Amino acid sequence: MCSNQTxxxxxxxxxYVFLLLLAVLLTLAVGHLYAxxxxxxxxxxxxxxxxxxxxxxxxxxxxxxxxxxxxQREVA
Amino acid sequence: MPVTIAQAVFVLYLLxxxxxxxxxxxxxxxxxxxxxxxxxxxxxxxxxxxLVATVLSAFTVFGIGATASQTGLxxxxxxxxxxxxxxxxFSTVGTTLFTVSREMDVxxxxxxxxxxxxxxxxxxxxxxxxxxxxxxxxxxxxxxxxVALDALVDIPYVQAVLAMAAFMLVYIHIAGYRGVIWSDTVxxxxxxxxxxxVVLYVVFVVDSSALAEDALAETPDLLSMTGPIExxxxxxxxxxxxxxxxxxxxxxxxxxxxxxxGDDTVMHRAGFLFAIVAIPVYFFGAVLGxxxxxxxxxxxxxxxxxxxxxxxxxxxxxxxxxxxxxxxxLMSTADSVALTMSSMISRxxxxxxxxxxxxxxxxxRVTQLLLALVIAVSVALALGRPAGIFPLIEFAVVGFATTxxxxxxxxxxxxxxxxxGVASLLLGPSLTILLFPDVGVLPSELTFGMHYGFVGVLVAxxxxxxxxxxxxxxxDGTVRAYSxxxxxxxx
Numbered sequence: 001m002c003s004n005q006t007x008x009x010x011x012x013x014x015x016y017v018f019l020l021l022l023a024v025l026l027t028l029a030v031g032h033l034y035a036x037x038x039x040x041x042x043x044x045x046x047x048x049x050x051x052x053x054x055x056x057x058x059x060x061x062x063x064x065x066x067x068x069x070x071x072q073r074e075v076a
Numbered sequence: 077m078p079v080t081i082a083q084a085v086f087v088l089y090l091l092x093x094x095x096x097x098x099x100x101x102x103x104x105x106x107x108x109x110x111x112x113x114x115x116x117x118x119x120x121x122x123x124x125x126x127l128v129a130t131v132l133s134a135f136t137v138f139g140i141g142a143t144a145s146q147t148g149l150x151x152x153x154x155x156x157x158x159x160x161x162x163x164x165x166f167s168t169v170g171t172t173l174f175t176v177s178r179e180m181d182v183x184x185x186x187x188x189x190x191x192x193x194x195x196x197x198x199x200x201x202x203x204x205x206x207x208x209x210x211x212x213x214x215x216x217x218x219x220x221x222x223v224a225l226d227a228l229v230d231i232p233y234v235q236a237v238l239a240m241a242a243f244m245l246v247y248i249h250i251a252g253y254r255g256v257i258w259s260d261t262v263x264x265x266x267x268x269x270x271x272x273x274v275v276l277y278v279v280f281v282v283d284s285s286a287l288a289e290d291a292l293a294e295t296p297d298l299l300s301m302t303g304p305i306e307x308x309x310x311x312x313x314x315x316x317x318x319x320x321x322x323x324x325x326x327x328x329x330x331x332x333x334x335x336x337x338g339d340d341t342v343m344h345r346a347g348f349l350f351a352i353v354a355i356p357v358y359f360f361g362a363v364l365g366x367x368x369x370x371x372x373x374x375x376x377x378x379x380x381x382x383x384x385x386x387x388x389x390x391x392x393x394x395x396x397x398x399x400x401x402x403x404x405x406l407m408s409t410a411d412s413v414a415l416t417m418s419s420m421i422s423r424x425x426x427x428x429x430x431x432x433x434x435x436x437x438x439x440x441r442v443t444q445l446l447l448a449l450v451i452a453v454s455v456a457l458a459l460g461r462p463a464g465i466f467p468l469i470e471f472a473v474v475g476f477a478t479t480x481x482x483x484x485x486x487x488x489x490x491x492x493x494x495x496x497g498v499a500s501l502l503l504g505p506s507l508t509i510l511l512f513p514d515v516g517v518l519p520s521e522l523t524f525g526m527h528y529g530f531v532g533v534l535v536a537x538x539x540x541x542x543x544x545x546x547x548x549x550x551x552d553g554t555v556r557a558y559s560x561x562x563x564x565x566x567x
Contacts, residue, residue: 033314046288060157061351
């Protein structure tokens, strides 16, 4: 079972989801450096890759928040 | 000689910080728990902003600008990624250490190390090794401020360093941690406001696109991801971020902030508030650094590019406020480090070995005396100026990363041992020092393209784990009292 009777994740499931979210975080961190490297067109004096990087960093913060919610909450 | 506007604003700012310290002293009781961690009553907003102020330093105003103007925006890439990783540490290890410190009445990082491993030796070694990097960090801040104030505000270097040191000594002495964090809150806001305001002005009034074109004409590829000298490769960016991620949350003065949180939710939220404030500040510093190349293509000292840009574009009052903000950034780091180092020496050396009968009030008095000594040593190093701002602070940050294993792993791993801690504290920092480019004992080829600090972290953590596995851990009761299961959180 992935969740208990109260709907919360069981501990093994929470661990896997946490590690998955960490993997997503690190993939975003590394991946965007390769994916956006050629995007050098300027907007407001800054390259497109930098604006996209801000978006990625924002997404990373959201992923981190979700991941840490799994550590902080009580698990079965 | 008439006082300039910038000098007047700077002096008024210092007086303002001093007044915050005087006000905070009305609420300060001179017990260790209050003087070191404000009686563990700090809320989310103040904790988040003191984390920002402590982490952001002369490196932010001077170092990022210099680095970005010379090597491009990769400096922001690694700092932004690192800031996200910091939140992971703040919300996990930070919250765990908060819980342990409250239950076991721990107020200094070296005290935690001593109690967790039942090893006064490891505690002293931890204090000694982190002390090297703490002095380097304080000195780096004073150098940053002194050089800037000399070049930009015409306050002679020696007088500037002594004035900053004296002001810090006074308000820390009278108000302790509460004075530090309240001034940090103001200083974070000043730094964010000044740098953000300058960026907005450049974008909407000056024309950032034109500045960028001028900068690119001066330095082609300045705005590429890897930079004009292609040093910000993905491998360097990610390993630098990881090295900083183990370093910044592992600063002794950051660890002491964990102990001061009002509750575990505060710690968790403050960690994210930190990222929400710090990432924009890093962004502001980096973009101002690259844009400055379009205005000041050949600065006499690249550390000054952001202040020079502001001086060129703005009224002297704004420039004075910017210099006050820059001074705020570095003093808010230096004061935190000085207080933490003094508290550790007082509690974990003086009280532990010299005078075990010391009363709490006496312990705080010794801390106040040691503050003067710590600041004096840092001033002496600052007057010697052994390295530039960015390299010196970078050295301190990655040095701290190599000292974090006994704390981070000790918080969760019941097999962690004192012998593992000793090995980690000797091997990791030593390798980092030998690889430090300004020392240059070991060739950079040994890093295989990774950031040298990350290599030191790897060695520190590997040695800690390997030695711990073949040595005996402390008694089970000690381990359980001072560590937690990662998955059960802190409830």
